[in-house]
Amino acid sequence: MLAITLPAIADMRPARYVILGVAVATLACGWAAQPNGTPIPASGETELPLGGSETAVHATAAETQAAMTGALPDEAILLLTPGSGSHLVDHVHIEGEADSTFEQTLVVEVVLLGDPETVLAREPVIIQAELGQRGPFSADLSLTGAGPSDQPGEVRVYATSPRDGGVTHLATTQVTIGSGAADVRPAEPAPERIAIFSPSPAAVVRGGTAHVEGQALASFEQTLVARIYAADGTLIGQAPITVQAADYGAWGPFAVDVPYTAASAGAGRISVLDPSPAFGQTLHLASVEIQIEP
Numbered sequence: 001m002l003a004i005t006l007p008a009i010a011d012m013r014p015a016r017y018v019i020l021g022v023a024v025a026t027l028a029c030g031w032a033a034q035p036n037g038t039p040i041p042a043s044g045e046t047e048l049p050l051g052g053s054e055t056a057v058h059a060t061a062a063e064t065q066a067a068m069t070g071a072l073p074d075e076a077i078l079l080l081t082p083g084s085g086s087h088l089v090d091h092v093h094i095e096g097e098a099d100s101t102f103e104q105t106l107v108v109e110v111v112l113l114g115d116p117e118t119v120l121a122r123e124p125v126i127i128q129a130e131l132g133q134r135g136p137f138s139a140d141l142s143l144t145g146a147g148p149s150d151q152p153g154e155v156r157v158y159a160t161s162p163r164d165g166g167v168t169h170l171a172t173t174q175v176t177i178g179s180g181a182a183d184v185r186p187a188e189p190a191p192e193r194i195a196i197f198s199p200s201p202a203a204v205v206r207g208g209t210a211h212v213e214g215q216a217l218a219s220f221e222q223t224l225v226a227r228i229y230a231a232d233g234t235l236i237g238q239a240p241i242t243v244q245a246a247d248y249g250a251w252g253p254f255a256v257d258v259p260y261t262a263a264s265a266g267a268g269r270i271s272v273l274d275p276s277p278a279f280g281q282t283l284h285l286a287s288v289e290i291q292i293e294p
Contacts, residue, residue, distance in 0.1 A: 164233030
């Protein structure tokens with residue numbers, strides 16, 4: 001990372017101005033050519049008080065971030081209504097679109113967050129598309145037991161495994177639930193928050209260590225968790241992940257080696273989840289079905 005301050009520039013000889021100009025131009029071109037998954041400089045980390053050069057470098061960083069998200073798949077469960085920050089009162093209309101799931105079924109629920117959390121409503125919904133196709137889903141839930149005062153809540157939509165009942169994908173949105181006037185805000189379409197690139201579906205993992213790679217939206221302290229489950233849903237390995245993103249709220253690559261212990265070969269699942277620092281619940285989860293060998 002290049003850090004140049006005004007005093008440093010003032011001390012340069014004339015010839016060094018030429019070198020500096022070439023270096024800045026080269027650096028800007030180099031950043032524009034960064035491959036997908038390479039961390040980009042955080043805004044403010046590079047001091048270039050050279051007029052247009054600073055703007056060009058920052059614009060290139062934004063373009064690189066856009067290229068990173070453009071290479072990501074669509075969110076497997078895209079929750080469009082309600083959006084983050086909505087205020088729910090006595091009922092809620094939930095809608096979005098999702099990739100195909102087992103029997104095209106999802107589960108939607110609304111909870112009050114806390115210890116313990118309180119489920120106000122839960123029901124299955126069907127993706128309105130042929131099996132194997134992505135399609136829309138919607139549900140209308142009545143909320144009972146919320147109480148008169150505003151409380152933090154969460155709307156969840158998730159898919160489960162027919163093999164072990166474990167969650168295979170989860171999307172959430174943070175809301176408040178209480179009384180008064182409802183304020184339902186729409187959500188913006190976005191790419192997959194946690195995309196697992198390796199291992200691929202049905203890949204064989206062996207040797208007691210699974211190498212997991214992907215790209216994700218940086219979460220609290222840029223930390224995710226990878227978990228490995230056996231065929232019956234037993235947790236057999238896990239490890240923390242650090243997303244190599246420039247800043248909070250930016251996508252970045254991740255890679256981790258997850259140790260596991262398997263008594264025998266069989267089906268399994270690798271999940272990558274985003275834990276909440278506030279209430280301990282999972283904010284987002286993605287997974288891939290694999291074959292596990294000792």
